[in-house]
Amino acid sequence: MSSDYSYDEQGQFYPFFIFTLSTLVTLPLTYSLLAPSKDPEALAQRIRTDYKPEHADLVQGQRNAQKRRQRRVKRAITAILGWAIMAGMMYLIVTTQRSVLKLWNPYDILGISESATEKQIKSHYKKLGIKFHPDKIRPDPAKNETVESLTNAWVEMTKAYQALTDEEVRNNFIQYGHPDGKQGFSIGIALPKFIVSDGNGKYVVLVYAILLGVLLPYTVGSWWYGVQRMSKEGVLLESANTMFREYKEDMEEGDMITALSSGAEYRSHLKGDKAESGLSKIESKITQPGQLTTYAGGLAEKDKTALENIDSAPRRKVLGLLWAYLGRVELEDQALDSAKYMVAPIANALLHSLTTISIAFGNAGPIISSYLTGQRLIQAIPPNASPLLQLPHFTPAVVEAVEGDSKKHATVQQFMSLPDAQRRSLVVGKGLLTEEQYQTAVNVAHQLPHLHLEKAFFKVTGERVVTPGSLVTLCIKGRVVPPGSTNVPEIDELDLEDIDPAEDDLDALLGRKKVKDENGKIVEKENKPVPPPLTFAPYYARDITPKWHVFLSDSKQGKMAVPPCTFTAFDKPMFTEDGKPTYHMLTLKAPGFAAPPQPGKYTFVMNMVCDSYVGFDAKVDVTLTVEDAASAAQIQAEDDISDPEEDSLAGQMSAMKGGPVKKRVDSDDEDEESGTDEEEEDTSATNTDTEDES
Numbered sequence: 001m002s003s004d005y006s007y008d009e010q011g012q013f014y015p016f017f018i019f020t021l022s023t024l025v026t027l028p029l030t031y032s033l034l035a036p037s038k039d040p041e042a043l044a045q046r047i048r049t050d051y052k053p054e055h056a057d058l059v060q061g062q063r064n065a066q067k068r069r070q071r072r073v074k075r076a077i078t079a080i081l082g083w084a085i086m087a088g089m090m091y092l093i094v095t096t097q098r099s100v101l102k103l104w105n106p107y108d109i110l111g112i113s114e115s116a117t118e119k120q121i122k123s124h125y126k127k128l129g130i131k132f133h134p135d136k137i138r139p140d141p142a143k144n145e146t147v148e149s150l151t152n153a154w155v156e157m158t159k160a161y162q163a164l165t166d167e168e169v170r171n172n173f174i175q176y177g178h179p180d181g182k183q184g185f186s187i188g189i190a191l192p193k194f195i196v197s198d199g200n201g202k203y204v205v206l207v208y209a210i211l212l213g214v215l216l217p218y219t220v221g222s223w224w225y226g227v228q229r230m231s232k233e234g235v236l237l238e239s240a241n242t243m244f245r246e247y248k249e250d251m252e253e254g255d256m257i258t259a260l261s262s263g264a265e266y267r268s269h270l271k272g273d274k275a276e277s278g279l280s281k282i283e284s285k286i287t288q289p290g291q292l293t294t295y296a297g298g299l300a301e302k303d304k305t306a307l308e309n310i311d312s313a314p315r316r317k318v319l320g321l322l323w324a325y326l327g328r329v330e331l332e333d334q335a336l337d338s339a340k341y342m343v344a345p346i347a348n349a350l351l352h353s354l355t356t357i358s359i360a361f362g363n364a365g366p367i368i369s370s371y372l373t374g375q376r377l378i379q380a381i382p383p384n385a386s387p388l389l390q391l392p393h394f395t396p397a398v399v400e401a402v403e404g405d406s407k408k409h410a411t412v413q414q415f416m417s418l419p420d421a422q423r424r425s426l427v428v429g430k431g432l433l434t435e436e437q438y439q440t441a442v443n444v445a446h447q448l449p450h451l452h453l454e455k456a457f458f459k460v461t462g463e464r465v466v467t468p469g470s471l472v473t474l475c476i477k478g479r480v481v482p483p484g485s486t487n488v489p490e491i492d493e494l495d496l497e498d499i500d501p502a503e504d505d506l507d508a509l510l511g512r513k514k515v516k517d518e519n520g521k522i523v524e525k526e527n528k529p530v531p532p533p534l535t536f537a538p539y540y541a542r543d544i545t546p547k548w549h550v551f552l553s554d555s556k557q558g559k560m561a562v563p564p565c566t567f568t569a570f571d572k573p574m575f576t577e578d579g580k581p582t583y584h585m586l587t588l589k590a591p592g593f594a595a596p597p598q599p600g601k602y603t604f605v606m607n608m609v610c611d612s613y614v615g616f617d618a619k620v621d622v623t624l625t626v627e628d629a630a631s632a633a634q635i636q637a638e639d640d641i642s643d644p645e646e647d648s649l650a651g652q653m654s655a656m657k658g659g660p661v662k663k664r665v666d667s668d669d670e671d672e673e674s675g676t677d678e679e680e681e682d683t684s685a686t687n688t689d690t691e692d693e694s
Contacts (some may be wrong), residue, residue: 291400371609416483
């Protein structure tokens with residue numbers, strides 16, 4: 001058997017080949033472009049306001065540019081080109097006339113039925129010979145007939161006749177499907193013949209050499225090099241190494257900002273003439289006297305010294321731009337102002353790496369400073385400046401009117417807790433805010449997601465007490481109470497407890513709950529995390545959702561005790577669709593950690609820091625009580641013996657879990673059973689004591 005490689009001379013099959021390849025690339029690209037985004041920024045609500053700061057066009061322009069990069073315009077163009085190729089190939093597939101390969105069938109060639117006898121076959125063949133034998137027929141030019149075509153047709157008829165009458169030919173047909181026996185194996189190449197004919201073969205080889213020898217290695221190498229030069233936090237390893245050298249155990253917010261200026265990511269934005277231009281102008285602007293701070297840029301004296309000690313002009317410009325951004329300094333140059341808003345998101349990305357470095361060293365001070373620096377970068381507020389600058393239209397003059405001679409800055413919560421008339425009298429007036437500006441600021445304040453901590457405690461899932469070495473979970477209960485909220489509902493004590501689901505409650509264990517649909521039928525609903533509203537950050541050139549970082553530290557040693565846990569979504573919505581707070585009790589659970597190996601009481605400082613808003617943090621002492629095994633067994637035995645009253649908090653919790661409870665005895669029944677007033681008083685006292693203990 002021989003093999004034959006043939007080309008698609010009529011162009012019949014290469015459209016199928018190209019269409020298939022295009023489909024394999026185009027469909028996944030199209031799905032990635034059209035599929036609903038899962039990013040929190042795309043799903044979260046927005047704070048409702050029409051406030052636009054100065055240079056809002058520059059900030060929005062950079063946001064739009066970032067969104068275009070995230071959409072990957074090249075990917076969209078590739079998808080469009082792929083669909084165009086697919087459409088073109090489909091057109092060729094539909095319109096190109098293709099020859100159809102048929103199985104060789106002697107009955108069809110002779111035009112007789114498969115049930116014909118040998119006598120009928122011979123008779124029919126004689127009739128065909130009279131009509132189609134080359135010696136008895138002449139070519140008809142009107143039918144495009146030639147002597148050769150007529151001869152080939154008669155040869156096929158003869159082979160078909162022999163296949164049905166000659167023993168050897170019939171055996172070949174039965175065994176190999178062809179009267180001539182085993183045929184050669186033909187491989188068709190789905191390329192038009194013109195590509196590899198007439199001297200074009202060398203170009204095909206050249207194309208393959210470029211694709212396989214140049215483009216493919218370059219693409220793979222670029223991807224691999226890009227992966228290797230980036231850290232897990234998404235920053236260049238060069239930048240991470242530089243910030244590692246910048247790290248100090250006593251770093252404050254100003255030190256963090258200085259360290260962030262060392263990132264190599266700024267080079268792609270500040271290169272060529274932009275690397276050093278405008279440096280003197282920036283430094284002169286940010287070092288002018290400020291109204292609330294020593295310098296307009298919010299620098300402290302040591303920060304100014306650090307700026308002056310930097311030898312690299314490009315890095316010095318980056319640091320100057322960062323201080324200009326934080327101090328909201330007007331640089332009076334559109335290019336410099338655009339660069340001012342550009343450096344903040346880069347610095348915030350680098351800050352994630354610096355935070356990771358701080359966590360690795362375990363010192364609580366730098367960890368907290370890194371989170372506070374993130375707040376300042378997102379809100380464009382310099383270190384030690386008033387949190388009131390987060391509100392729209394608030395300027396240093398307005399802040400000074402609110403705080404007066406106070407040495408401690410007022411928070412947004414404190415300002416909004418004042419009566420409306422008093423707030424208005426402080427900030428509305430000549431040189432301050434107009435009535436419309438005041439209403440805008442108050443409207444935004446009412447929508448800020450201030451997570452108010454209600455309770456924090458430790459627990460072991462399924463257990464009443466914590467024993468040495470057990471897996472402990474830090475549970476945090478809190479409600480979002482926006483600044484200035486009124487008519488806040490009272491807290492239900494049951495909402496402050498964390499009730500473990502029953503062991504046989506599969507729905508609860510899998511995070512599903514049963515609710516009624518519109519028709520009243522009970523259906524399963526999966527508990528999906530709900531993101532908070534997008535951060536109100538008018539000066540930050542990115543859309544970003546707030547995050548809450550929780551970690552435990554040892555106040556005596558100043559060390560981190562339990563690594564930070566970050567919360568980006570919650571089990572219930574913070575606000576309704578129209579922007580009103582829900583006051584739902586939210587539950588945050590930090591990943592479990594091993595309890596200390598020895599029984600005792602261990603006190604930690606729990607730090608809960610919001611990375612997007614200044615002054616929305618919480619810091620409380622929490623105590624972890626570790627019981628020895630004997631005490632734990634005794635407590636468990638007492639719980640098994642005594643059932644709680646049904647109207648007590650413990651009874652309600654037990655009933656929710658499906659556990660046993662004591663039925664409350666009515667006072668009338670008690671009167672009948674006791675028979676004396678003295679016994680009635682004793683019973684009442686006992687019930688009160690029981691409720692207090694529960």
